[in-house]
Amino acid sequence: MILTEAEVREIFDTGFAAATADEVELTMAWYHEVNREVVCGSTKVIRFSNSYIRDDTVVMPCHPLQIHVAFGNREGAAITNQLDPAGITDAVARAEAIARAAAPNESHRPLHGPQEYPEIPGFDEATAALTDEERHEAVAGVIERLQADNLNGSGYFHVDDTLEAHANSAGAWFYRRATKTGYAVTVRSDATTGRESSRIGSGWAAAGDLRRFADLDIPGLTDVAIRKALGSVDPQPFEMGPHTVVLEPSAAASFIGLLMRLWSGSARTVGAWGTPSEAGARVASEHLNLRTQPGHPQIMGSPYGPGGMPLGERVWVEDGVLRNVPGGENGPAVHLVGDGASKSLEDVIAGVDRGILMTQNWNTMLRTIDPPHVNGMTRNGLFRIEDGQLAGPLQNAWYSLRLDEFANNIEDASRPYNAASFGSSGLNGNLMPALRVANFNFYRPSEAV
Amino acid sequence: MDITRRQFVRLCGGTAAVVLPFGLTRCAASRPAHELIEDVEWKKGLADASLRVANSRGATFADVRVVRNLIQTIAADDQAIKGVPGEWHYGSSPEHVLEKVDIGFNVRVLKDGAWGFAASPVLSEDEAVAVAGLACDLAEKAATTIPEPIRLVPEPVHVDTWVTPHEEDPFTVPLDEKVALLLRINEEVRRNPQTDRAFSWLDFWDENKFYMNSEGAEIQQRLVRSDGSFFARAHVDGVTAQRRFFINPLNIGYEYIRGLNLPSHAERIAAEAVEKAKAPLIDFSGQLDVVMDPQNICLFEHETIGHPTELNRTVLVETNFAGSTFLAPEDMGSYEFGSPVMNFVGDRSRPMLRSTCGYDDEGVKTQEWDVVREGKLVGFQTTREFATYVGEEASRGCCMTESWDRVPQGRMPNLSLEPGGQDAPSPEELIADTRRGLLFRGFSSRIVQDYQRRYHTYTGNAVWEIENGRTTRMLRGAHYYGQNPGELWHRLETVTNPASWEPAALDSDDIGQPTQRNHNTHGAPWARFRNLNVGGPGS
Structure with missing residues (x-):
């Protein structure tokens, strides 16, 4: 069972009672280690490949307790998932031993007191109560279809029932339950492996970070992936160089994520760190709008921000102008909504006389900070656009361009869609627009499928 | 019991x-x-x-x-x-x-x-x-x-x-x-x-x-x-x-x-x-001899040999996230991966290496086996399940799970490039024998590779020019790149002697949904590749 508010208070009380430090913070929430996300709660995953279920897994509720302590400005931390009194006391002692040994942290910040958090209901009882049979049925139908059509499908479907809680010795308190679900599927037109697979088709579709299973359209997403897979069989080479490209929301999301890091100054490559842009600067064409909105009805994200501070709405980019610099006092660029337009993805495609539709991408990464040079490659469906219509599959390709020029070359945007993209947890879903971008430079074809 | x-x-x-x-x-x-x-x-x-x-x-x-x-x-x-x-x-x-x-x-x-x-x-x-x-x-x-x-x-x-x-x-x-x-x-x-x-x-x-x-x-x-x-x-x-x-x-x-x-x-x-x-940016694009130290080869072998020979990727188990590979199960025993001096050994039993243990996470005794011998693919990374895909009668012991809350999966073991014989050159002799080329030292994570591990671009943490057998000056922004097969390991010409072999390793390796970390060693001697494609960051 997920811990109730009263149970969490009791655990935290044990932690506070065991501590001798000047400051104590106790947190139960998901956290992200290098290449690994840890869920606070339960997680249930069905993972299928070659069109059958490989792993149907259930991890019973686990509530890792994060302990931060400080003696003056000497800080220490420990994590334990053992919540009996002995486990909590041991972890607090570890954190305090570390703090005593640590060098002073000159940038130590004192604890904040009680805060007011916006009410954002993120818990859906029906999703939390989803049975294993219902989870199985949700996937079994699409597997049946994939098998019947001799398609090679791989997918990931997860349902998490989670908890966030925080308290500190200055009186702060936060508790919130949330459910989270998502699905991603890759369909290949057949099961050819290795070098012979370069002529087959592959398609991908996903939705992530949803609160309600009822909002997750597994058959519909699978349909999209199948259409892309069958539509991209026998991809054709195309001329390398600049093209007008429409990026579907998931593909656009990887560029927007890099842009936010660039503007915040947190972008980095090995040995090079960026500097923040200035608020008020024009950083993109007028078609780009971005804001953080945890309470958006399609997000319903947590109002709990870094250090336990409330996370509210904030406009980052308005009509291409940077209104607030992400990070620091302004908070992180999470729960992103890229709105400002009403047209659909299909409308954006219809507006292109000659161009390319990129459905997904891979390895999109900053290579240099100054200038902000990006490259990466297309994946799971690249299509020619002629006279506003899709006009056949193209071979995957590497691209190379300047990120600042990309932002200024945005010529059109759609309304926002759930833009699940790969993260270490599998799926992260912000609401992103499709983007039409001019002079998008491809430099090398690829046979990878 | x-x-x-x-x-x-x-x-x-x-x-x-x-x-x-x-x-x-x-x-x-x-x-x-x-x-x-x-x-x-x-x-x-x-x-x-x-x-x-x-x-x-x-x-x-x-x-x-x-x-x-x-x-x-x-x-x-x-x-x-x-x-x-x-x-x-x-x-x-x-x-x-x-x-x-x-x-x-x-x-x-x-x-x-x-x-x-x-x-x-x-x-x-x-x-x-x-x-x-x-x-x-x-x-x-x-x-x-x-x-x-x-x-x-x-x-x-x-x-x-x-x-x-x-x-x-x-x-x-x-x-x-x-x-x-x-x-x-x-x-x-x-x-x-x-x-x-x-x-x-x-x-x-x-x-x-x-x-x-x-x-x-x-x-x-x-x-x-x-x-x-x-x-x-x-x-x-x-x-x-x-x-x-x-x-x-x-x-x-x-x-x-x-x-x-x-x-x-x-x-x-x-x-x-x-x-x-202070180093100038590389202003050359073309083919040069490239010398790599073990810590540079480490990432190169992880990506170009390690991931392609994970049998679970080969049979499309990881397609939805990490991708597949350019190898197929039937390539074993016939695929020409590189030059005759290319020998790769998989192991989980060599003392002190990162993946070394007594038994894998499904009770298989750890071992050592050839993955590439004299340039030819001769082995995959297998578990008790995946060994059946290539007709083998025993697992190579590559089933691993990072922690109690992650499902066991096929994961990459230690995978190392073998050194030359005792008469092979030392690293110093290798550089002295290089008329014009580049020396790449240490890995850099800023790499380019596709999800089937066909095309690759790498750089190093530090790169020097080699002129007439001596390292001269550092360069910034130098990369080497090529297509797998043909343009990478086929150009491997010399590996140094056993004394120069080092157990280099990456910081992390992740796979799966949800992801799991992995620890493994990619040991290597120093090596020289002839006429490798080199250029700047856009390579």
Whole structure:
């Protein structure tokens, strides 16, 4: 069972009672280690490949307790998932031993007191109560279809029932339950492996970070992936160089994520760190709008921000102008909504006389900070656009361009869609627009499928 | 083994299991989990409770892992002690020394030809029974989608204990001492006035794994890992450059860290950071001879050999996330991967290497095998399931799980490029024998590669020009690139002698949904590739 508010208070009380430090913070929430996300709660995953279920897994509720302590400005931390009194006391002692040994942290910040958090209901009882049979049925139908059509499908479907809680010795308190679900599927037109697979088709579709299973359209997403897979069989080479490209929301999301890091100054490559842009600067064409909105009805994200501070709405980019610099006092660029337009993805495609539709991408990464040079490659469906219509599959390709020029070359945007993209947890879903971008430079074809 | 509830209670320390607050069933409060995890007999009782359920439900195979991971990470950013990059809720780094304890168990069953898996952090008999029953339920459902039952190759039954050989337990070394070491390194780096940042870190793991399966295997293992490193950053005339000191992470105790004398390397690394910041950008694009040191080859072999020969990728299991490979199972024994001096060995048994242990996470005794011999693909990385895909009669022991809450998967073992014979050149002789080329030292994560590992671009942490057998000046922005096959390993011409072989390793390797980390070594000698494609960042 997920811990109730009263149970969490009791655990935290044990932690506070065991501590001798000047400051104590106790947190139960998901956290992200290098290449690994840890869920606070339960997680249930069905993972299928070659069109059958490989792993149907259930991890019973686990509530890792994060302990931060400080003696003056000497800080220490420990994590334990053992919540009996002995486990909590041991972890607090570890954190305090570390703090005593640590060098002073000159940038130590004192604890904040009680805060007011916006009410954002993120818990859906029906999703939390989803049975294993219902989870199985949700996937079994699409597997049946994939098998019947001799398609090679791989997918990931997860349902998490989670908890966030925080308290500190200055009186702060936060508790919130949330459910989270998502699905991603890759369909290949057949099961050819290795070098012979370069002529087959592959398609991908996903939705992530949803609160309600009822909002997750597994058959519909699978349909999209199948259409892309069958539509991209026998991809054709195309001329390398600049093209007008429409990026579907998931593909656009990887560029927007890099842009936010660039503007915040947190972008980095090995040995090079960026500097923040200035608020008020024009950083993109007028078609780009971005804001953080945890309470958006399609997000319903947590109002709990870094250090336990409330996370509210904030406009980052308005009509291409940077209104607030992400990070620091302004908070992180999470729960992103890229709105400002009403047209659909299909409308954006219809507006292109000659161009390319990129459905997904891979390895999109900053290579240099100054200038902000990006490259990466297309994946799971690249299509020619002629006279506003899709006009056949193209071979995957590497691209190379300047990120600042990309932002200024945005010529059109759609309304926002759930833009699940790969993260270490599998799926992260912000609401992103499709983007039409001019002079998008491809430099090398690829046979990878 | 078949224990009664009364025996189980005795194993719990003589008192009945009790229900503590928060619904967490525990053995007696006098036996907290961190004590139980050290009690092998108690863990046998727990595992047996699960295996009996699996057996009674008709599972053809079942196994249980009881796992405790203890992790300590300490980092110093100049003279401030911090955490390592990571996120504790919305982006902020921990900025603390971190110690983590993570305890739990999992049950995997093969029933009706399909896998089921369930896991819990609660160590109790009731939970062991419930989790095993759940795993059986899940397998039954998965089986309705299976075209053919999953089959496992046989493995002898092992009953054993295995511990990473080490002299000094890293977790018993006082924190004060570790903190002082890091601050000293950073102080030495910053003696160079043209450096503007020093960053150093230490990372220790202690993995306690108990494994038991329905065939009778009972294996208790303890893996001890020690890692650390540092870098210097220089800022000269508007150019920032970073140079890292690469230690080779090993499974070993703290004696390794003591023996490295890390501060003694700080002066050279700081000077090379400054030299790198002053270095011109490469202005050449074409083909050159390339010499790589073991720490540069490390990432190159991980991506170009390691991932393509993961058999689970080859058979499309990872398609939805990490991708597949350009190899097919039928390539084994016939595919010409590279030149005749290219020999790759997979292993999980060579002393001190990162993936080395006694047994993998499905009870297979670890071993060593050829992956590439004289340029030809001769082996894949397999588990008891995936060995059947290439008609092999035994697993190579590549089944791994990072922690109690992650499902076992096929993972990359140690995979190393073999050195030449005793008459092969030393690294110095190799450079002396190179008329014109580039020397790449250390890996850089800024690589380009597709999801089938066909095309690759790499750089190094530091790159020098070689002219007439001598390294002359550093260059910035140099990359090498090429298509796999043909343009990379076929151009391998010389590998250096056995004395030059080093157990280089990456910081991390992740796979799966949800992702799991992995530790492995990619040892290598120095090597020279003839006429490799080289160029700037846009390569």
